[in-house]
Amino acid sequence: MGGGGGRGGEPVAICRLKRVASDLRDDIRPFLPDIPEEKNGKRIACVGAGAASLTVANDLMPLGYEVTIFEKLAAPGGLMWTNIPEFRLPAKVLWEEIEYITDMGVDLRLNSPVDSLAALLEEDYDAVFIGSGAPKGKELNLPGRWDSEQVHIGIDWLESVRFGHVESCGDRVLVIGVGNTAMDCCRTAQRLGASDVKVMARKTKPHFKASPWELEDAIEEQVEILENHSPSKFIVEDGQVKGMVFDLVSWHEGEGGRLKAEVHDSKVIECDEVILAIGQDTAFPWIERDIGIDFNNWDMPIVDKTTFMTSRTGVFMGGDAAWGPENIIWAVEHGHQAAISIHAYCHGESLTDRPAEGMNLVSQKMGLHEWTYSNDYDEAERVKMRHVDLQERFKRLDIEVEEGFDIEQSLTEVERCLNCDAQTHFETDLCIECDACIDICPLDCLTITHNGPEEELTGRLTAPLLNPEEPLFISEDLPQTGRIMVKDEDLCIHCGLCAERCPTAAWDMRKSDLLIPYAGLDAGEVHPGMSIMDLAGAGAR
Amino acid sequence: MTHIAKPRIHHPGLARNRLGLTRRDYEGPMSTLCAGCGHDSITAAIIEAFWELEIAPHQVAKMSGIGCSGKTPTYFLKEAHGFNGVHGRMPAVTTGAHAANHELVCIGVSGDGDSLSIGLGQFAHAMRRNIDMLYIIENNGVYGLTKGQFSASADYGTKAKRGEVNREHPIDPVLLALNLGASFVARSFSGDKAQLVPIIKGGLRHQGFAMVDIISPCVTFNDHRGSTKSYEYTRDHYNELVQADFVPPAQEITASYEAGDVRTVTMHDGSRMRFRKVPEDYDPQDRDQVYAYIRDRQRAGEIATGLLYLEEVPPDGEGTHFHGIQGTVDEPLVNYPFEELCPGAEALEELQRRFR
Ligand SMILES: Cc1cc2nc3c(=O)[nH]c(=O)nc-3n(C[C@H](O)[C@H](O)[C@H](O)COP(=O)(O)OP(=O)(O)OC[C@H]3O[C@@H](n4cnc5c(N)ncnc54)[C@H](O)[C@@H]3O)c2cc1C
Ligand SMILES: Cc1ncc(C[n+]2csc(CCOP(=O)(O)OP(=O)(O)O)c2C)c(N)n1
Ligand code: SF4
Ligand code: SF4
Ligand code: SF4
Ligand SMILES: [Mg+2]
Numbered sequence: 001m002g003g004g005g006g007r008g009g010e011p012v013a014i015c016r017l018k019r020v021a022s023d024l025r026d027d028i029r030p031f032l033p034d035i036p037e038e039k040n041g042k043r044i045a046c047v048g049a050g051a052a053s054l055t056v057a058n059d060l061m062p063l064g065y066e067v068t069i070f071e072k073l074a075a076p077g078g079l080m081w082t083n084i085p086e087f088r089l090p091a092k093v094l095w096e097e098i099e100y101i102t103d104m105g106v107d108l109r110l111n112s113p114v115d116s117l118a119a120l121l122e123e124d125y126d127a128v129f130i131g132s133g134a135p136k137g138k139e140l141n142l143p144g145r146w147d148s149e150q151v152h153i154g155i156d157w158l159e160s161v162r163f164g165h166v167e168s169c170g171d172r173v174l175v176i177g178v179g180n181t182a183m184d185c186c187r188t189a190q191r192l193g194a195s196d197v198k199v200m201a202r203k204t205k206p207h208f209k210a211s212p213w214e215l216e217d218a219i220e221e222q223v224e225i226l227e228n229h230s231p232s233k234f235i236v237e238d239g240q241v242k243g244m245v246f247d248l249v250s251w252h253e254g255e256g257g258r259l260k261a262e263v264h265d266s267k268v269i270e271c272d273e274v275i276l277a278i279g280q281d282t283a284f285p286w287i288e289r290d291i292g293i294d295f296n297n298w299d300m301p302i303v304d305k306t307t308f309m310t311s312r313t314g315v316f317m318g319g320d321a322a323w324g325p326e327n328i329i330w331a332v333e334h335g336h337q338a339a340i341s342i343h344a345y346c347h348g349e350s351l352t353d354r355p356a357e358g359m360n361l362v363s364q365k366m367g368l369h370e371w372t373y374s375n376d377y378d379e380a381e382r383v384k385m386r387h388v389d390l391q392e393r394f395k396r397l398d399i400e401v402e403e404g405f406d407i408e409q410s411l412t413e414v415e416r417c418l419n420c421d422a423q424t425h426f427e428t429d430l431c432i433e434c435d436a437c438i439d440i441c442p443l444d445c446l447t448i449t450h451n452g453p454e455e456e457l458t459g460r461l462t463a464p465l466l467n468p469e470e471p472l473f474i475s476e477d478l479p480q481t482g483r484i485m486v487k488d489e490d491l492c493i494h495c496g497l498c499a500e501r502c503p504t505a506a507w508d509m510r511k512s513d514l515l516i517p518y519a520g521l522d523a524g525e526v527h528p529g530m531s532i533m534d535l536a537g538a539g540a541r
Numbered sequence: 542m543t544h545i546a547k548p549r550i551h552h553p554g555l556a557r558n559r560l561g562l563t564r565r566d567y568e569g570p571m572s573t574l575c576a577g578c579g580h581d582s583i584t585a586a587i588i589e590a591f592w593e594l595e596i597a598p599h600q601v602a603k604m605s606g607i608g609c610s611g612k613t614p615t616y617f618l619k620e621a622h623g624f625n626g627v628h629g630r631m632p633a634v635t636t637g638a639h640a641a642n643h644e645l646v647c648i649g650v651s652g653d654g655d656s657l658s659i660g661l662g663q664f665a666h667a668m669r670r671n672i673d674m675l676y677i678i679e680n681n682g683v684y685g686l687t688k689g690q691f692s693a694s695a696d697y698g699t700k701a702k703r704g705e706v707n708r709e710h711p712i713d714p715v716l717l718a719l720n721l722g723a724s725f726v727a728r729s730f731s732g733d734k735a736q737l738v739p740i741i742k743g744g745l746r747h748q749g750f751a752m753v754d755i756i757s758p759c760v761t762f763n764d765h766r767g768s769t770k771s772y773e774y775t776r777d778h779y780n781e782l783v784q785a786d787f788v789p790p791a792q793e794i795t796a797s798y799e800a801g802d803v804r805t806v807t808m809h810d811g812s813r814m815r816f817r818k819v820p821e822d823y824d825p826q827d828r829d830q831v832y833a834y835i836r837d838r839q840r841a842g843e844i845a846t847g848l849l850y851l852e853e854v855p856p857d858g859e860g861t862h863f864h865g866i867q868g869t870v871d872e873p874l875v876n877y878p879f880e881e882l883c884p885g886a887e888a889l890e891e892l893q894r895r896f897r
Contacts, residue, residue, distance in 0.1 A: 434732065442565075
């Protein structure tokens, strides 16, 4: 789908609108699936209580499984708890959502690191899921790295802040790296009292790994981001960092299109503290290498991308642990897929015959002039999120910066939607060529004309083609004149007026839902005793 | 009522005319006619024509009587003047408006019932007086608004939705107009905008009465098998007899167009109608020949369409239209102060004395 209406612009802020729904929710517990009292006799062990393992438990508990989660730390949540700062993800929200899952009767064992997978496999479990994340922050082995205690690994430092082991930091802080972890580190440093925080980037902005919105939020908080600074050594005096030396570089395309750095100069930047945020690795010191789990050359376990099973049957893996750091959504998706596999595995069924995704297409007409969705389209810019005042937000670590949308903002943002799920659907045989759809279309994206070669045809459209990449919809020959109906999908805003003004329902607006299967449930199916409306209402899936 | 609104967004490349207006600026509110009604398509053609002619909406008077067709002026040129008169009386009201202010561009939209049944007398006299207006008949063969009774244009033998057969002969507005001296006579089809838009433009620029009969299927009451005014029947019996282009005054006509059997008629404001694809034995400026020709095609079961007849007074010629015949002053009457238009009882007495 192109810009819709032929314009660019940012997509609808779905994440923010989901938050509105969440902010305004009532008690959702009545909508959650019932957990069978009588268990199915299958016992599953999960390593780590992060998003991936919690999802496995969420999907298997309603099916009668007994799920045990072993967590090294004193609380569940994984990086969502230890690393994502509270000014972005309030603990209250996190606990509530984790509780929906643990309250299903999960046997959650905190402070219980798994030191040996071999030992775990000895125990009486039908399957094991490994969701232990990617817990090792990458090192920067430059001269001076080990000479001071004021040089930290970003994810460890954030965890120390969370647990109260670190309550302040130096005045001038350098954050090395410009990914999302770096953004959380620099903003946390600001809140711990730093007054001069610099994020040091080796490359230029287009190459920054951090999401644009995280960069924006950091810049709003007056963090300075310096491009083309490649660290070369730490300056440490008497165990105290005094600064770092950087090569000033520029980048050129070398052989094979790879960027190569050219050093022009070097520069000392003074500081009191350095935080390294240049990536994460997985680490499996607790997995013995002789128990049938194969590792590749980079010491990563080999995991099947479809079944999420390791080379040892019955041992599954997902989340950051499987292929390195991603994000929460991916960890959750891995959990869903692994749960499907575990369910099949425990029932002796094939893991590779995955339940198919479904798709439906349902007319949205409810009656005369009535459609199930709001057809209006507001050309407004994406609504800006309100943020807590700059002075105010630095007072404590746990002041959530984003305030959420109010009703007015939500309504505006919702009307920016191009209703891409409501598709125009054409039934050639029904068309009487009355021109009503052509006349009403606000974007002039419809044409009835005689057939012809595509390049010549595009010259005969009601309105000029703006995006030649997007293929035109071309109907069969129309019954009365043998001409064709052409639609330029790129322009369509799915307002439904063509269908509204069509006398024969040749044009109809049909909503397509992607139906996703879950463990024990076919696409579109829900747990016994629940209705689709329950699910839609609860947003449980 | 319509609950669904037309979003204001439009195609980013939507053109503006010299007044700085887009085609969308010539629209009105959303139509409340039945979806698929031919009348709505004619509305779209009218919008296109006014936009292309670059006529400022406030300089237009849009007039109508009663019927679904009578409702349509609401749906175009929302900034224009308008009068929705009594059933069949639109010609009289337009005559009055035009008499008072000949600078307004008058467009009347009527139905086959409005013009050929209750309003036939008014329609006939407006043509006889050659009122300077574009008169559109949205012809669907039925009284749409009152639920589909046969109108006076229903063909002999055509069937109503429930199967009744019409046993009365129709009045053909084209033959009637040729008979009564209309100076611009055309027939078209709501489903053929390529033909319709230039005809509407020509009709608006023509000085005198321009009658355009437009087959405009009523999807609700007259679009079934057995109807002779359905989309399908019209297409099956369609014969585009004459093709006419509208050429605005400033535009050059290139030599290649002038070649062959192309005939160009210049209108009083310098714009021209260019006739193409005219049959050899057909002269769109010979009233008697056109009359005979159309009647023949009708007997052959064809619906002859196009700008069928045009009699244009040359720009420097004597006017035969309403104001020319009446010999009124050039200045529109509305521009005169009331005292001058109505000089009082004494002046009246003085005038009457002169006739005694
Ligand atoms: C600073 C930072 C900010 C981020 N911000 C976002 C964001 O805004 N949005 C987003 O979507 N993602 C974000 N991410 C990424 C996201 O947090 C992770 O991708 C996601 O949490 C991975 O989930 P997981 O379940 O695979 O692993 P984790 O969340 O890492 O959970 C693994 C759990 O396993 C436990 N564990 C490990 N080894 C053992 C063992 N041997 N025995 C027992 N327990 C063990 C760990 O203690 C941990 O609790 C961020 C990451 C970081 C570092
Ligand atoms: C004086 C008077 N007589 C009768 C009517 C009832 N009436 C309303 S519309 C109509 C006929 C309309 O037919 P037509 O002009 O063909 O318009 P259409 O609805 O088909 O467009 C009639 C008879 C009326 N409104 N006023
Ligand atoms: S939904 Fe129909 S009327 Fe609306 S923009 Fe798309 S094609 Fe045009
Ligand atoms: S409105 Fe419906 S019947 Fe009319 S031309 Fe469009 S698709 Fe065909
Ligand atoms: S009744 Fe017939 S003429 Fe009237 S709006 Fe409906 S389709 Fe058009
Ligand atoms: Mg009628």
